[in-house]
């Protein structure tokens with residue numbers, strides 16, 4: 694028996710650790726049924742990024758209007774751009790009993806923790822700092838200056854690891870996906886056991 698409401702899963706981690714890569718690998722697997730919440734950003738699209746698939750790309754004015762109209766579950770300014778999670782999709786999908794997956798940076802994750810303390814928080818960690826630097830530089834999507842800014846932010850983000858329920862190492866993409874799958878299954882089992890015990894305690898079916 695599943696809980697009626699879906700599970701909100703929040704994955705974050707430092708820039709370049711491989712969050713986007715692991716998320717895409719997770720969503721390409723038929724054995725994992727999660728629903729990805731597409732974020733809104735004021736960042737310019739990278740080559741190959743598609744509106745409504747990778748992000749909803751908006752102007753700063755449009756984003757600020759979304760903030761004023763309470764359309765975002767959380768938002769943050771990260772290295773000069775706004776990023777935020779549209780609240781309607783998350784609420785609707787959880788209410789349908791489906792699990793929602795957010796891939797967001799740490800400031801936003803801490804805001805989700807306040808709004809949804811029952812969510813599951815996973816921190817994706819690099820095998821080493823030098824490997825992290827290699828990955829950010831190797832991706833080749835940012836200028837030298839932006840890489841420096843992201844590396845600086847990454848060091849601060851690594852310090853937030855303790856605030857998460859689980860830390861998953863992204864040494865290999867497939868292994869990281871397996872670990873996340875195992876955590877999500879274990880979390881569902883734990884919640885079902887708690888719900889059953891609580892119902893027995895109350896004497897209801």
Ligand SMILES: Nc1ncnc2c1ncn2[C@@H]1O[C@H](COP(=O)(O)OP(=O)(O)OP(=O)(O)O)[C@@H](O)[C@H]1O
Pocket residue numbers: 706707708709710711712713714715828829831832843863864865866
């Ligand atoms: N396990 C891995 N081993 C080696 N390279 C990896 C691994 N995971 C991701 N990468 C590579 O690291 C680079 C950064 O990955 P990705 O863009 O997914 O990171 P990110 O955490 O989403 O970054 P950002 O927060 O800046 O968007 C990419 O070039 C990707 O191919």
Ligand SMILES: Nc1nc2c(ncn2[C@@H]2O[C@H](COP(=O)(O)O)[C@@H](O)[C@H]2O)c(=O)[nH]1
Pocket residue numbers: 706707708712732733736767768769771776777778796797798799800801802
């Ligand atoms: N707080 C939020 N952070 C988000 C959201 N969507 C993405 N992100 C994070 O921003 C950085 C930079 O992303 P990039 O695509 O420019 O490399 C990265 O850590 C993303 O996880 C969001 O809705 N809220």
